[in-house]
Amino acid sequence: MSIAYLRQFKVAGYAVFDFAASFIGxxxxxxxxxxxxxxxxxQVPRMNWVYMTLPLGIAAHLASGNITPMTRDxxxxxxxxxxxxxxIGFFILGLRNIRRNNK
Known part of the structure; x- marks a missing residue:
C-alpha cells in the first residue's frame, strides 16, 4: 500500500489521509x-494543539512557499x-484557555 493509494480518498477535494495523519500526529x-x-x-492545554493543526499547517505552507489545495483555497x-x-474557527478554539504562568 503506497502513500499515493492512501491519498486517493478525498472529501471535497482534500485527502482524508492528510487530515488523519496531521491530526493524529x-x-x-x-x-x-x-x-x-x-x-x-x-499553559497550553493539549487539545488546543489539535485545534491549531490546520491554522499552523496553512501558516507553515505559506511560509515555505508550498501551496497545497487547502492553502490555495x-x-x-x-x-x-x-x-x-x-x-478561523479552529484558530479561535486553539487560542482559548491558553494562560501565562504566574511566577
Missing amino acids: VFLLSPFLSGLARRAGW FIDPHGHYLVKAVV
Missing part, C-alpha cells in the same frame, strides 16, 4: 508541545468561505 505530539510551552511560561479572496470559516 499533533495529538501524539501534544504532551511534548505542552511541556515546551510550560517551560516557556505558557484559504488565500483565495473570491470563494471557499467554508474553508476560511473552519480554519
Whole structure:
C-alpha cells in the first residue's frame, strides 16, 4: 500500500489521509508541545494543539512557499468561505484557555 493509494480518498477535494495523519500526529505530539510551552511560561492545554493543526499547517505552507489545495483555497479572496470559516474557527478554539504562568 503506497502513500499515493492512501491519498486517493478525498472529501471535497482534500485527502482524508492528510487530515488523519496531521491530526493524529499533533495529538501524539501534544504532551511534548505542552511541556515546551510550560517551560516557556505558557499553559497550553493539549487539545488546543489539535485545534491549531490546520491554522499552523496553512501558516507553515505559506511560509515555505508550498501551496497545497487547502492553502490555495484559504488565500483565495473570491470563494471557499467554508474553508476560511473552519480554519478561523479552529484558530479561535486553539487560542482559548491558553494562560501565562504566574511566577
